[in-house]
Amino acid sequence: MTFSDDISANIKSVMDRVRTAAEKSGRTLDDITVIAVSKTVEVDRINKARELGILNFGENKVQELLNKFEAAAPGLKWHMIGHLQTNKVKYIVDKVELIHSVDSIRLAREIDRQAGNNGKKVNVLVQVNVAGEETKFGISAREARQFISAISLLKNIKVRGLMTIAPYADNSDDIRWVFRELRKLFIDISMENIDNISMDYLSMGMSNDFEVAIEEGSNMVRIGTAIFGPRNY
Numbered sequence: 001m002t003f004s005d006d007i008s009a010n011i012k013s014v015m016d017r018v019r020t021a022a023e024k025s026g027r028t029l030d031d032i033t034v035i036a037v038s039k040t041v042e043v044d045r046i047n048k049a050r051e052l053g054i055l056n057f058g059e060n061k062v063q064e065l066l067n068k069f070e071a072a073a074p075g076l077k078w079h080m081i082g083h084l085q086t087n088k089v090k091y092i093v094d095k096v097e098l099i100h101s102v103d104s105i106r107l108a109r110e111i112d113r114q115a116g117n118n119g120k121k122v123n124v125l126v127q128v129n130v131a132g133e134e135t136k137f138g139i140s141a142r143e144a145r146q147f148i149s150a151i152s153l154l155k156n157i158k159v160r161g162l163m164t165i166a167p168y169a170d171n172s173d174d175i176r177w178v179f180r181e182l183r184k185l186f187i188d189i190s191m192e193n194i195d196n197i198s199m200d201y202l203s204m205g206m207s208n209d210f211e212v213a214i215e216e217g218s219n220m221v222r223i224g225t226a227i228f229g230p231r232n233y
């Protein structure tokens, strides 16, 4: 797949594809939150996407998120989607809409502590490494329920759902099972009605696989290159 630089045409095409996939699974475009992943993308292009109707942006590095939080148009919703080090939690806890990458008790405790210092309740997702890839962060699907009941006791943190990064595949049908597994886990955990946990968001799907992810129940997709074009590192 090749990606173009024309943000306006890209957003239109991504939204059309999101709508079609949502309809295939009995939903509408409004049921899906599209997060534009803006890592390496300049602020003027982020503001352009905002003018074109995108409200949610995702970053994977704390410093870059902070820079853009300061420089971009006010009122954008920022999502921390990358691995988060415990010692950096304090910088972002009052700035982010949602942290997608909670993968240890230690990190959850630090978010809880910093949220408490700010008099805030912070929304988080638990990152699950469904495919068990060694190169990826996230807790295993097997440990997820126990992990979530443990962090449900933290008062200033609220678990709002699950996130995964699927393995790369040339054919996204090959990784459909990953999305299906996470959806199952999402439903199982919802049915347990654990106090302080509300399974609202299933964050799965990126430029290469968002249609399959939505067909399998995703309601939050994180899309970078299909919106902004190829990244320049």
Ligand SMILES: *Cc1c(COP(=O)(O)O)cnc(C)c1O
Pocket: 037, 039, 060, 081, 082, 165, 206, 207, 208, 222, 223, 224, 225, 226
């Ligand atoms: C970069 C990134 C994305 C977006 O990737 P694209 O393939 O460019 O859409 C999504 N999720 C996470 C966690 C990322 O780091």
